[in-house]
Amino acid sequence: MMTRKNIVFLLFVLTTALFTSGCWDVTEPQRMYYINAVGVDFEDNQYKVYLQIINFADVAKSEQPSGDVAPAEVGYAEGKTIEEAIYKLYRSSDQEIFWGHMRYLLFSERAMENERSVPVIDTFIRFRETRYHIWVYCTKDPIKDVMLVTPILKNSLTSSKLSNPINTTKQESFIEPQNLRNVIIALNEPSHEVSIPYVTIMKDWETAEEQVDETTFSGVGILTKDGFKGFIKNSAARGNQWMNNDTNRGEITFKLEDGERDYLTVDLDKLDVKVEPIVKNSDQVTFDITIHLHATLNGFKGNINSDEVRANIIKQVKKEITETYEEGLKLDVDIYRFSEYLYRSNVRTWKKIEKDGKIPLTQDSIGKITIQVTKINPGRKTYEETIEE
Structure with missing residues (x-):
């Protein structure tokens, strides 16, 4: 026969179990894919979207990733809007995609023309998982090629110059990095223009076996609230x-x-x-x-x-x-x-x-x-x- 004291204790245990078991709907970290970067192109009235997903094992470290797993994969889809293209990629993903670790946004020249970049920027500032501290770049090289470049010594992609440009500007500040917050401010303030780092692929490094691709800052692209003005490249941007x-x-x-x-x-x-x-x-x-x-x-x-x-x-x-x-x-x-x-x-x-x-x-x-x-x-x-x- 249970005493009053035992009944009170049992109720306490049941109540504690109820309130401490409220995480059953949380997705485990190893069951998610992590977006590191997004690339946007535009052609034939379609947004072409590239999502760079990084290997989860490399998220929390900067040393060389494990050799038996690809450091990143890039997904690709097209849509009349950037959201439509992203939803198409959701359908082909094996796991839930997490956006909270997104580090940079890469525009092609065509994606910045005729105000096409405005809805893209608007998408990421409205989405609750993304942050304002997303780095913004532009390029004339193929988006996919830039996003598949592996950092020097095959370091983790989270420590690449595009993911973390501040590291390289400590030694030389040729081009000032721009994050999404600064881009929005510049487009809303006179003269409603912003200089975005222009990225190219170079073969300045090599191993004993081959030359390797590496990204470099080669100037700036000028984005305005009305579209794209052009590039100022190399020594002309000094x-x-x-x-x-x-x-x-x-x-x-x-x-x-x-x-x-x-x-x-x-x-x-x-x-x-x-x-x-x-x-x-x-x-x-x-x-x-x-x-x-x-x-x-x-x-x-x-x-x-x-x-x-x-x-x-x-x-x-x-x-x-x-x-x-x-x-x-x-x-x-x-x-x-x-x-x-x-x-x-x-x-x-x-x-x-x-x-x-x-x-x-x-x-x-x-x-x-x-x-x-x-x-x-x-x-x-x-x-x-x-x-x-």
Whole structure:
């Protein structure tokens, strides 16, 4: 016969079991596929969608994946909308697909034309599983080929430069990575344009058996709220890094007038960039640029005069800033977002001269460019060579 005390204890056990068994409908991690990247192309009025699914065993590690399992597979489907294509891929999947680990979104040139990218971006910002910190890229290479590139030394795809571009920008900030949040902000602010890293496939690395493909940042593609403007590639895009306070480090190489070596490569870092709109006659605007930076010399032999180094740094940085700006003008692009600088500092003038969120720009819109090399570091002093002040 059960006592009152035993009955109370039994009720406690049953109640505890009831409230601690509420996870029966949760899918086990090993029974899901994890999306790492999405590629989007457009052709024949159809969205072409590529889903990159990574090996679950490699999600939580960055070292080499197991050799007997493919590091990734790429699924492909077409649809009149991106959602229709994704649902077609759901039908061919063996497991539930999880989107919470999605790391990057890759557009083809055709997918950015005629506002086609807008519904794609809208899909991912509305979907509750995805995050705003998804990296965004563009390419002219086949989407599938880019997404199947294996990182150097066959590391996990979660540590590739497309999945985690911040790692590579610590050593050189040639192109600023853009995440989905920054893209949305830039498209909603003057000049309603954003520079998206342009990715290509290169064969810069090789093993003892063969050359291997690797992705590289080769410039920027300009996306606007109305569509795609074009690419600024390779050296023509170098000025971007000197107009960005987030640049960790860049390099320039210039020819020396005297000395035992003809050329010198200098690291530039600690950038402090200021852009000041100068308004004349209430509707004429130019932009004065002031940049403070530090320089570190590499591999020089002989005595080098600091004035010569400073003069060459200033000359080269000004040249690259101007060349990138002029490439932007060819595409009718406000590459340095001067429209936003004016909007922030003098909205009355901006409203007077803007058209569709942009102000008219010409080759004369850049006023003074002032480069101040506040410090020159000679690096490790292994030899007796010095920098002469």
